[in-house]
Amino acid sequence: MDCAVITGAGSGIGRACALRLAATGATVALLDVNGAAGTRQAVEEKGGKAAEFAVDVTDDDAVASVVSRLPGPPRVLVNAAGVIVRKKLLESTVEEWRRVLDVNLTGYFILLRNVIPAMAAAGGGSIVQIASIAGHTGYGFSSYTAAKGGVLALTRQLAAELAPQGIRINSVSPGVVHSGLNRDTLSNETIRAATQDAIPLRRIGEPDDIARAVEFLAGPGAGFVTGTDLVADGGMISTIHWGNAGDELHSFHTREG
Ligand SMILES: NC(=O)c1ccc[n+]([C@@H]2O[C@H](COP(=O)([O-])OP(=O)(O)OC[C@H]3O[C@@H](n4cnc5c(N)ncnc54)[C@H](O)[C@@H]3O)[C@@H](O)[C@H]2O)c1
Structure with missing residues (x-):
């Protein structure tokens, strides 16, 4: 049975990806620093197959060991494990900067370098990296933005490098999504309302909104992508630079004819 490797699978977007990919018939390998018992149970309750690994994605030896024990040849990899430090550049310590880059960018590299040879040996596959709209825009939290910008650049760079091995690689950039990463901020009613107001579709995303995009990119429907x-992101970065200024500009010109 082919295997889909998912990092950050214990929570949020990684967990939703595990449920979606398991429903396609893949055996899902659930990697998370805290383990992924709840996700494994949820997959199995729906009739899917899962293996769970408590592993830190920044530990190359530990990831190599997991990859040698996968329940099948890896045909899909979803890099989703992530952390955030909500600090501006001059507020960030070197340790905080290194930690965010280590998990969110080097951790992706460590999964790539360990999984790609096995995926190529299996005849190819599809890789989906969870980036962020933070990698496209100024988001205010420098280490996170830098890491996600790195993920976008790395994904573009690898497309040509991996194509000869039958491997496609793409990313998904979520906007604001309910998950463990922002449970604290979104439980603040003022922040939640302001965030929702900044999203044209007027709702905060759910992990499954992202998992549906991942399922598309991982699957045969995206065979030429x-x-x-x-x-x-519910349209967030389509409008973020204008905000209410767009409405003001429109009514000014309407008034002036
Ligand atoms: N939630 C959002 O609004 C949002 C927006 C854009 C991008 N993202 C990205 O989505 C991805 C998933 O995050 P989420 O929102 O589901 O948050 P989450 O906190 O619910 O899930 C992240 C998971 O990663 C795991 N993790 C953290 N460090 C790890 C490590 N060193 N090794 C292994 N696992 C580790 C955590 O234990 C957790 O289960 C992240 O890359 C995040 O940056 C999230």
């Missing part, structure tokens, strides 16, 4: 990014 590689090296690109799919933004799933």
Whole structure:
């Protein structure tokens, strides 16, 4: 049985990806620093197959060991494990900067370098990297923005490098999504309302909104798609630079004729 490797599978977007990919018939390998018992149980309750690994994605030896014990040849990899430090550049310590880059960018590299040879040996596959609209725009939290910009650039770079091995690689850039990463901020009613107001579709995303995009990119429907990014953000970055100024400008010109 082919295997889909998912990092950050214990929570949020990684967990939703695991449920979606398991429903396609893949055996899902669930990697998370905290383990992924709840996700494994949820997959199995729906009749899917899962294996769970408690592993830190920044530990190359530990990831190599997991990859040698996968329940099948890896045909899909979803890099989703992530952390955030909500600090501006001059507020960030070197340790905080390194930690965010280590998990969100080097951790992706460590999964790539360990999984790609096995995926190529299995005849190819599809890789989906969870980036962020933070990688496209100024988001205010420098280390996170830098890491996600790195993920976007790395994904583009690898498309040509991996194509000869039958491997496609793309990213998904979520907007604001309910998950463990922002449970604290979104539980603040003022922040939640302001965030929702900044999203043209007027709702905060759910992990499954992102998992649906991942399922598309991972699957045969995206067979001619590689090296690109799919933004799933309710339209947030289509309007973020204008905000209310767009409405003001429109009514000014309407008034002035
Ligand atoms: N939630 C959002 O609004 C949002 C927006 C854009 C991008 N993202 C990205 O989506 C991805 C998934 O995050 P989420 O929102 O589901 O948050 P989440 O906190 O619910 O899930 C992240 C998971 O990553 C795991 N993790 C953290 N460090 C790890 C490590 N060193 N090794 C292994 N696992 C580790 C955590 O244990 C957790 O289960 C992240 O890359 C995040 O940056 C999230």
